[in-house]
Amino acid sequence: MLLSHLRRFTPLVRLVQCTRKVWLRRTHPEGRVPPLPERIIVEPTNACNLTCSYCGNKDMVRPKTFLPMDVFERLLDEMVVLGIPRITLHTIGEPTLHPRIADMLALAVKRKRVVTMSTNGTRLDEDLARSLVRAAPHMLHVSVDAADDEALAKTRTGASLDRILEGVRLLRRLRDAEGPVRDSPWGRVRMPTLAATCVLTPHFTREVERRFFRTFAPLMDDIVFHTANNHGDYVHEEPWYQFALLPRRWRKGFYKRLRQPCQYPWDTLYLLSDLTISACRWDFDARVPVGRYPDLSIPELWHSPAMSSLRRAHMSADFGDWTLCEDCSGNLYENRHEHWRLTNKLKRRNGMISARNTWLSENPMHVQPGEG
Numbered sequence: 001m002l003l004s005h006l007r008r009f010t011p012l013v014r015l016v017q018c019t020r021k022v023w024l025r026r027t028h029p030e031g032r033v034p035p036l037p038e039r040i041i042v043e044p045t046n047a048c049n050l051t052c053s054y055c056g057n058k059d060m061v062r063p064k065t066f067l068p069m070d071v072f073e074r075l076l077d078e079m080v081v082l083g084i085p086r087i088t089l090h091t092i093g094e095p096t097l098h099p100r101i102a103d104m105l106a107l108a109v110k111r112k113r114v115v116t117m118s119t120n121g122t123r124l125d126e127d128l129a130r131s132l133v134r135a136a137p138h139m140l141h142v143s144v145d146a147a148d149d150e151a152l153a154k155t156r157t158g159a160s161l162d163r164i165l166e167g168v169r170l171l172r173r174l175r176d177a178e179g180p181v182r183d184s185p186w187g188r189v190r191m192p193t194l195a196a197t198c199v200l201t202p203h204f205t206r207e208v209e210r211r212f213f214r215t216f217a218p219l220m221d222d223i224v225f226h227t228a229n230n231h232g233d234y235v236h237e238e239p240w241y242q243f244a245l246l247p248r249r250w251r252k253g254f255y256k257r258l259r260q261p262c263q264y265p266w267d268t269l270y271l272l273s274d275l276t277i278s279a280c281r282w283d284f285d286a287r288v289p290v291g292r293y294p295d296l297s298i299p300e301l302w303h304s305p306a307m308s309s310l311r312r313a314h315m316s317a318d319f320g321d322w323t324l325c326e327d328c329s330g331n332l333y334e335n336r337h338e339h340w341r342l343t344n345k346l347k348r349r350n351g352m353i354s355a356r357n358t359w360l361s362e363n364p365m366h367v368q369p370g371e372g
Contacts, residue, residue, distance in 0.1 A: 014258040021260060021315060030311040031266060037302055038267040038362050039086035040079060043067065044098035045273050046091075046284070050120055050158040054199060056234025057092055060284040065273040066098055074294050075271060076111050076372075082298060083369030085362070090118040090141075091270055092284055097123075102131035111372035114138050114185070114365055118197060122159055124167025129174055136180045136191035139358055141224070142168055143197045146208050147215035154203045165215070168194075172219050185364035186356040193356045195222040200342075213350040221356040225346055226339040229330040232282035255332040261314035262331040269301060277301050279310055280324065287324045 024031060047064040048057045079087065087108050095101050096119050108115040115137040121144060124132075132140060142164070146152040149161050171194060179190035186193065196216045198204070204212075216223060230236070262280075264270075270278040271293055272286055280288040290306040301307070313319045319326045340359055347354070 011254070011258075014255070014260070017260045018258040025315040029315060030308055031261060031315050033266060033303075033311065036082055036084055036299065037269045038084070039088065040075065040084060040269055040271060040298070041088045041091055041281070042072065042075070042104075042271045043091040043093060043273045044089055044095045044101055044104060046093040047097050048092070048094045048120075049097065049122060050094070050156055052156050054155060054201065054228040054231070054235055056231035056282060056284045059234050060092070062274065062285045064093075067104075067271070067273040067275075069100060069103070071275060071294060072104055073107060075298075076108055076113070078298055079113060080111050080372030081370060083367060083371070084113075084298070085365065085367035086114045086116070086360075088116040088118075089137075090116075091272070091281065093273070094120055094123070096128060096132075102128075102135045105132065105135035105137045109136055109138075112365070112367060113372070114360070114363075114367070116141065118143055120144075120156070120159065121164040121167045124164075124170060126170065129167060129170045130178070133171065133174045133179050133192065136182060138184055138191065138193060139195060140171065140192040141195045141197045141358075142171075142220075143199070144216070145199050145201065146204065147212045148208065151203045151205075151208045155199070155201055168196075168216070168219050183365075185360055189356070193221045193358060194219070195224055195358045196220045197224045197226070199228050200225055201228055209346065210350065213346075213352060217350070217352045222354040222358040223343070223347065223352065224339070224358060225343045227342070229282075230328065231284070232280060232287075232324050232328045232330065233326075234282065234284055252329075252332065256317075259317050259332060260335070261311075262325065262328075263335065265307060265311050265314060269298065279307060282328070282330060283324070288322065 045066045046060065046062060051058040089095050089104060095117055105115055105117060116139040117137050118141040121142040144164050145155045147161065152159055152161050175190055175192065175194060179192065181188060182191050184191060198212065264281055265279045270280065270283065272278055275292050276286040276289050277291045277293050278286060278288050279290050290304050291301045293301065310322055313322045313325065325331055
């Protein structure tokens with residue numbers, strides 16, 4: 001019990017993590033680099049039909065582009081050869097704006113990758129919802145931050161709750177009636193697994209929380225929560241929403257002094273729709289480029305001088321040319337463990353038991369190189 005409480009005490013956890021990093025960089029200045037990324041995250045398009053308050057997309061200056069299908073298929077084929085098991089079709093834009101998004105999902109599923117997509121749910125009419133269900137990705141996330149119009153309007157400008165709910169109910173009905181039955185991390189079930197993704201802001205009050213669970217828990221297999229951040233310093237009114245006794249300036253100073261490396265340079269590559277490869281989840285304008293695909297192969301990109309430089313910067317907390325990382329609050333306080341813990345806390349408080357747990361292991365389907 002005492003150990004469990006200590007693991008929740010953030011200052012102690014950060015001190016341990018920082019100490020481990022300092023010791024590790026004496027022998028591994030780039031950290032322990034796996035031979036290949038665990039997953040590839042693909043941006044079908046950087047276009048979006050919403051202007052969310054906490055999102056940097058509305059401040060992006062990169063032209064709107066759409067990923068070519070031939071490049072996407074080449075990427076999938078290389079992932080099969082290398083045995084990279086997971087692919088996500090979502091980063092910065094709204095994936096359903098890509099005219100062939102269902103084909104992209106189906107191609108990835110056909111090659112036996114573990115496939116995830118996230119959508120804001122505003123475009124889910126009968127045809128689109130049915131095409132997504134028939135493509136049968138492993139996970140289909142719908143991002144929504146509230147179950148009442150007043151709270152939703154404060155974060156997701158342009159979104160209609162009635163439209164999102166109509167689309168979610170349509171997805172659930174079609175999945176339960178027509179979803180292909182396939183082997184999955186949850187056994188042999190109808191695909192896709194449906195999950196709601198919610199970004200916590202000050203508008204997510206206890207009453208909004210209760211209504212959110214009453215509305216979405218019956219429709220979804222799982223619900224995932226995470227905190228808002230400054231999106232690599234694109235959102236300048238930093239949404240530091242976590243409750244704490246210390247002032248914001250003190251907390252930020254604390255996180256910077258005991259900062260841990262961002263996880264992404266050690267597990268993920270991002271293929272942007274203009275063919276830039278980035279190492280950052282919030283790289284709206286390709287300011288953390290490590291190369292271009294398919295000019296370089298995945299292994300060449302993963303072990304490139306740019307990736308080595310970025311890893312050294314995160315291990316030493318001396319960012320030099322990687323200034324986008326310096327004040328990124330996602331790098332400072334966000335990590336998957338804290339989101340997992342937060343998600344479980346809210347689900348317990350509202351009595352939700354997930355039908356399918358979407359926190360998957362690195363290779364949940366045990367994909368092998370050449371298998372696809």
